Amino acid sequence: MKLKIAIQKAGRLNEDSLKILKDCGISIDNGKDQLKASARNFPLEVFYLRNGDIPQYLRDGVVDVAIIGSNVLVEKGVDLKIAEKLGFSKCRVSLAVPKAAKYESISDLQGKRIATSYPHTVETYLKEKGVEAELHIINGSVEIAPNIGLADAICDIVSSGSTLFKNNLKEVEKILSSEAVLAVSPCIGEGQKEILSKLQFRIRSVIAGQQSKYVLMNVPNDKIKNVIALLPGMRSPTVLPLAEEGWSSVHSVINKDKFWEVIDELRQAGAEGILVCPIEKMVI
Ligand SMILES: Nc1ncnc2c1ncn2[C@@H]1O[C@H](COP(=O)(O)OP(=O)(O)OP(=O)(O)O)[C@@H](O)[C@H]1O
Ligand SMILES: O=P(O)(O)OC[C@H]1O[C@H](OP(=O)(O)OP(=O)(O)O)[C@H](O)[C@@H]1O
Numbered sequence: 001m002k003l004k005i006a007i008q009k010a011g012r013l014n015e016d017s018l019k020i021l022k023d024c025g026i027s028i029d030n031g032k033d034q035l036k037a038s039a040r041n042f043p044l045e046v047f048y049l050r051n052g053d054i055p056q057y058l059r060d061g062v063v064d065v066a067i068i069g070s071n072v073l074v075e076k077g078v079d080l081k082i083a084e085k086l087g088f089s090k091c092r093v094s095l096a097v098p099k100a101a102k103y104e105s106i107s108d109l110q111g112k113r114i115a116t117s118y119p120h121t122v123e124t125y126l127k128e129k130g131v132e133a134e135l136h137i138i139n140g141s142v143e144i145a146p147n148i149g150l151a152d153a154i155c156d157i158v159s160s161g162s163t164l165f166k167n168n169l170k171e172v173e174k175i176l177s178s179e180a181v182l183a184v185s186p187c188i189g190e191g192q193k194e195i196l197s198k199l200q201f202r203i204r205s206v207i208a209g210q211q212s213k214y215v216l217m218n219v220p221n222d223k224i225k226n227v228i229a230l231l232p233g234m235r236s237p238t239v240l241p242l243a244e245e246g247w248s249s250v251h252s253v254i255n256k257d258k259f260w261e262v263i264d265e266l267r268q269a270g271a272e273g274i275l276v277c278p279i280e281k282m283v284i
């Protein structure tokens with residue numbers, strides 16, 4: 001028995017999707033042009049598909065799970081369950097208008113033409129706000145639409161904002177935030193659910209590891225208490241005696257986002273020779 005997983009065939013999500021599987025210790029025999037490949041050391045079959053087609057494949061039970069942008073689920077798969085957020089391909093779906101256009105509120109879009117690849121998302125948002133507009137559905141290069149006179153506004157993915165900038169547009173409304181997620185088919189079988197929970201366990205360990213750093217430092221014994229107060233650790237920090245009397249080595253795990261802040265505090269509290277190491281996996 002195998003778990004069938006869909007990942008994007010080519011595009012923004014492809015590389016990171018393969019990487020997270022690899023970080024989970026799963027090796028896939030893949031020739032680039034294959035549409036299907038098997039894992040060598042895990043009961044997993046990988047299907048390479050178009051991102052936009054994946055919600056339907058999940059619904060039909062052609063695949064059991066998929067790695068997909070949550071923005072696509074909002075557009076085409078609100079009925080599908082998310083098993084895990086994966087933390088990559090972070091972006092937002094936003095409305096934008098030409099830089100020179102007057103824009104004060106969403107009601108300025110009343111009766112206007114909006115170009116987008118995400119019609120359902122825009123429609124739902126406008127309906128909520130009580131605004132009616134004319135939607136033009138296009139599949140790519142949406143940002144060019146106002147410049148060629150096809151639309152007054154657009155709705156598309158924004159990440160750095162550089163595509164908007166290059167096309168003389170300004171972001172005016174953020175509709176949603178998105179990241180890659182692991183979505184699940186409503187038809188998944190019991191056996192596949194068991195494999196999925198093993199996969200989820202590995203994914204969580206990988207993500208937790210990515211979010212944390214292992215730190216080691218030397219601390220004079222009379223300052224250990226102050227230093228430990230700054231360190232959460234998984235249970236509590238490890239304290240080992242150094243060869244030199246009166247000193248200890250303190251080991252702990254800290255969140256990578258709080259990292260520089262904590263390091264400064266640790267130094268002030270008396271820690272020296274601080275080493276910071278990446279964590280490959282963290283089993284919680
Ligand atoms: N600039 C970006 N920064 C971060 N994430 C992005 C960006 N553009 C797209 N994404 C995310 O990656 C997903 C795939 O985008 P991509 O442009 O590769 O494929 P697509 O053209 O939407 O889909 P398909 O596979 O059907 O051709 C999007 O649904 C979104 O979640
Ligand atoms: O805010 P930015 O960092 O500029 O990113 C946003 C752009 O990235 C995506 O396009 P992509 O490069 O995937 O091309 P596509 O339109 O062919 O999908 C998206 O459709 C935006 O156009």
Ligand SMILES: [Mg+2]
Nearest residue numbers: 011012140157
């Ligand atoms: Mg794209």
